[in-house]
Structure formats: C-alpha cells, structure tokens
Amino acid sequence: MIQPGAESLRKIAVIGRGTAGSFAAASVSRLHPDSDHELHHIYDSRIPALGVGEGCWPSLVQQLSQLTDLSQETVQQRLNGTRKYGVEFEGWGRADRDFVHYFTPQQVSFAYHLSVELMADLLHESTRARHIDAKVTGITREGSGARVEFEDRAAERYDLVFDARGFPKELHPGRHIDLSFIPTNTAVIRRCPAIVTTDRHGPVLQPTYTRAIARPHGWIVVIPLTAHTTYAYIINRDVSSLDEVESDFDEVLETNGVSKFEQRAVIPFPNFIHRQMYDGAVARIGNAAAFMEPLEATAITSVQVEVGMVLQIRLNRSIEHLERDAPVVNRFLTKTMLSFGLFVGWHYSCGSKYDSAFWRYARDHAWPKHRKVADPELVGCDALPKFDEMIDLMNQPVIDKSDWNRELAYFPLSSYCQMSQGLGCFQT
Numbered sequence: 001m002i003q004p005g006a007e008s009l010r011k012i013a014v015i016g017r018g019t020a021g022s023f024a025a026a027s028v029s030r031l032h033p034d035s036d037h038e039l040h041h042i043y044d045s046r047i048p049a050l051g052v053g054e055g056c057w058p059s060l061v062q063q064l065s066q067l068t069d070l071s072q073e074t075v076q077q078r079l080n081g082t083r084k085y086g087v088e089f090e091g092w093g094r095a096d097r098d099f100v101h102y103f104t105p106q107q108v109s110f111a112y113h114l115s116v117e118l119m120a121d122l123l124h125e126s127t128r129a130r131h132i133d134a135k136v137t138g139i140t141r142e143g144s145g146a147r148v149e150f151e152d153r154a155a156e157r158y159d160l161v162f163d164a165r166g167f168p169k170e171l172h173p174g175r176h177i178d179l180s181f182i183p184t185n186t187a188v189i190r191r192c193p194a195i196v197t198t199d200r201h202g203p204v205l206q207p208t209y210t211r212a213i214a215r216p217h218g219w220i221v222v223i224p225l226t227a228h229t230t231y232a233y234i235i236n237r238d239v240s241s242l243d244e245v246e247s248d249f250d251e252v253l254e255t256n257g258v259s260k261f262e263q264r265a266v267i268p269f270p271n272f273i274h275r276q277m278y279d280g281a282v283a284r285i286g287n288a289a290a291f292m293e294p295l296e297a298t299a300i301t302s303v304q305v306e307v308g309m310v311l312q313i314r315l316n317r318s319i320e321h322l323e324r325d326a327p328v329v330n331r332f333l334t335k336t337m338l339s340f341g342l343f344v345g346w347h348y349s350c351g352s353k354y355d356s357a358f359w360r361y362a363r364d365h366a367w368p369k370h371r372k373v374a375d376p377e378l379v380g381c382d383a384l385p386k387f388d389e390m391i392d393l394m395n396q397p398v399i400d401k402s403d404w405n406r407e408l409a410y411f412p413l414s415s416y417c418q419m420s421q422g423l424g425c426f427q428t
C-alpha cells in the first residue's frame with residue numbers, strides 16, 4: 001500500500017521508556033513502511049518509569065501479538081499474564097449487590113492482567129531504534145517538525161516527536177482540562193503473593209477478573225498475575241489520612257486471608273487531559289497526555305488510541321494536510337479521553353454501601369461538577385452531549401435493535417447498561 005506521508009516522516013523521536021514510550025517505539029518500528037527511517041528512543045535513565053498499570057482491554061491482546069510477532073499464548077506467558085474477562089464490583093452503588101462489568105461479548109472477549117516491566121522488555125525486543133540516554137530540556141515546534149533540546153548534548157530536529165515523559169509537574173488551566181469530577185488522587189500500593197495457579201506447560205486459562213472493592217476511604221483494586229497479586233487502595237488524600245487508609249487496608253488483607261505483603265509505593269496522580277495532545281509535529285502520549293484513575297484501566301488503551309491515530313494520519317496523509325489534520329486529530333483524542341473520564345466518574349454517581357466522608361464527597365460534590373468541566377464550549381468537543389445520549393438511550397423503555405451496538409469511545413451500550421443496573425442508577 002502506498003503511504004504518501006512516509007516520505008516526510010524520516011526521522012522520529014520517542015521520548016520516554018515507560019509503557020507509553022515503549023509502545024510508541026515498537027509501533028513506529030512495526031508500522032513505518034520504509035526500513036531506512038531513523039528512530040531515536042530517548043529517555044533519562046535517572047528518571048524511573050512509573051511501573052504500575054497491570055490491567056488492559058481486549059484490543060491489547062491482538063496488538064501485542066502483532067507488534068511482537070509472537071502468539072497470544074507466548075505473550076501471555078512472557079508477561080506473567082492472566083486472562084481478564086472484566087471487573088468485579090463489590091459494594092458499589094445503591095442496588096446493594098455485587099456485579100461484573102464484562103468485556104463484550106461477555107465471557108468470550110478477554111484482556112490481560114500483565115507485568116508492565118515485562119511488557120516494556122517485550123516491546124523493546126521488537127523495536128529498531130538508536131537508544132539515547134539523555135535528559136530532554138525542551139521541545140519546540142520548528143516548521144513541520146520539532147526541535148528537541150538536551151542537557152549535555154546538541155539539539156536535534158525531528159519530523160515527529162512522541163512526548164511520553166509521564167505526568168505533568170502541575171496542572172495549568174490554560175493547558176489542561178482538570179477532571180475534578182473524579183474524586184480520587186492517590187494510590188497506596190501493596191504487592192502480595194500470587195493467588196492464581198500456574199501451568200508450567202502453557203498459559204493460565206482460568207478466567208480472572210480485576211476486583212474493585214468499595215471501602216470507606218475509596219476502593220481497592222486487586223489484580224492477579226501469575227507471579228504476584230497487586231492490591232492498590234485508591235483514595236483522596238484531601239479527604240482521608242494515610243494512617244486510616246493503611247489500617248483499613250490491613251483489615252481487608254486479613255479478611256482476604258493475605259498474611260504477608262510488600263509495601264510498594266504511595267503514588268499521587270492527577271486526573272486531567274492536555275488541551276493539545278497533538279499539533280502535527282509533537283504528540284503527547286500516555287501520562288503526559290491524559291490520565292484518569294485506574295477504575296476501568298483506560299491508560300494503556302489511551303496510548304493505543306493516541307499512537308495509532310497519530311501514526312496512521314502521518315503515514316497516510318501527505319505533508320500538505322498537516323496543519324488542517326492536527327486540530328481534527330486533537331479534537332478526536334480530547335473527545336475520547338473525556339468520554340473515558342465521564343464513564344469512570346459516573347461510577348461514583350450512586351455512591352456505595354458506605355456513608356463515609358469519601359463517598360459523600362464523591363457522590364455529592366465531585367460528580368456533580370462534570371457538567372461544568374465537560375461543557376463543550378470550554379473543552380472544544382461534544383463528549384458531554386454524546387455521554388448524555390448514551391444515558392438517555394439506556395433509559396428508554398424499549399431500546400431499538402438498531403441501537404444495540406452503539407458505543408461512545410469504545411465503551412459499548414452494553415457496558416453502560418451493565419454499570420447502570422449494577423450500581424442501581426437507572427431512572428425509575
């Protein structure tokens with residue numbers, strides 16, 4: 001296939017070696033039609049990658065096999081992976097019942113629980129790049145490309161730069177949409193022994209689910225890998241103290257029969273979307289572009305969408321379309337991320353079985369802000385009206401068969417219906 005953009009995409013930089021940068025570098029190696037393109041994979045070895053994010057969506061299963069040329073079974077084993085069929089919600093909403101949000105089609109489609117460090121190693125094996133260990137001090141647009149400045153190294157010009165340097169240091173209203181309707185901002189992470197039995201001869205076929213356990217100070221995510229199980233308590237540091245969270249965490253582990261654990265980290269995180277994810281020459285990806293708490297494991301999926309969209313547009317469109325295409329791509333990415341954010345924030349709208357300070361804050365103060373934050377005039381996209389349409393559609397007394405396959409930003413109507421019925425937030 002002729003790809004008219006390839007000739008103006010000769011020299012590419014990927015900055016960052018976390019999940020996002022590793023995925024982008026492997027994707028460039030795989031998708032660029034000319035083997036003589038130049039790819040620089042740049043990262044500062046003094047700045048560690050975040051190293052969390054063990055849940056994904058089914059689309060990554062196929063994509064990892066394509067990027068690595070390995071079978072799904074091999075990929076799963078190389079990643080200490082288990083098969084994730086959905087998320088088990090415990091104690092959420094007002095319906096007073098536990099429920100599962102399945103991938104569609106239910107109990108057929110699966111994703112992985114995986115080790116991010118091992119995934120980065122696997123992606124590096126499939127990447128053909130020059131590796132540069134250096135600190136980037138600035139990226140500036142220069143004509144149809146961008147100039148990257150380094151500490152202790154001469155600057156270089158690239159046709160396309162993927163900026164995967166991780167979370168911004170602080171949010172700025174002019175540059176970021178602050179998703180303040182999402183009520184959490186910190187994760188307390190513990191690593192516990194594995195609970196899945198491995199088969200030495202093949203991948204673990206036993207279906208597994210990410211558990212999302214509502215607790216008085218937020219919720220606890222439980223992710224079973226073959227080598228360990230991760231427990232992370234997702235909280236709001238402005239509402240609960242670390243001492244009360246740790247003590248409730250101990251209680252949950254004890255109830256679950258977990259007698260030992262390794263304290264991993266306390267990670268603060270912002271919930272946000274960068275207003276300019278792509279300008280034609282610089283593409284922010286991963287935690288540099290957008291983040292919302294891990295409830296629906298949207299982060300790796302966001303990277304897949306960001307990298308896929310930017311590479312497709314740059315390879316398949318000739319350079320004269322660059323300035324016209326960039327705002328269209330940026331609007332699409334903003335709408336996708338904001339739709340993810342609205343879906344995740346809505347999970348808190350019916351509270352939980354706990355009438356605690358956290359859940360009152362989440363339901364009564366944070367979630368009601370979503371209409372103001374996502375106002376189309378302020379964000380430049382129609383994610384909010386489209387989200388409202390999905391809620392209205394779901395609440396109709398009869399849903400026409402022609403609407404059954406509707407989706408908003410990859411979440412199908414069936415996901416909305418499963419969550420609404422599980423949480424008990426359908427209209428009466």
Ligand SMILES: Cc1cc2nc3c(=O)[nH]c(=O)nc-3n(C[C@H](O)[C@H](O)[C@H](O)COP(=O)(O)OP(=O)(O)OC[C@H]3O[C@@H](n4cnc5c(N)ncnc54)[C@H](O)[C@@H]3O)c2cc1C
Binds near residue numbers: 016055
């Ligand atoms: C508690 C928690 C749970 C999560 N769970 C999930 C999950 O289940 N599923 C999911 O999909 N996602 C999850 N995530 C999201 C996860 O963080 C991201 O998918 C992933 O870590 C992406 O990170 P990144 O690659 O963008 O940045 P990072 O991992 O922070 O990597 C940044 C890279 O940039 C480099 N760098 C930084 N500054 C410079 C510089 N100036 N010059 C050169 N190099 C530089 C660093 O060396 C590093 O290599 C979770 C996040 C949190 C906080």
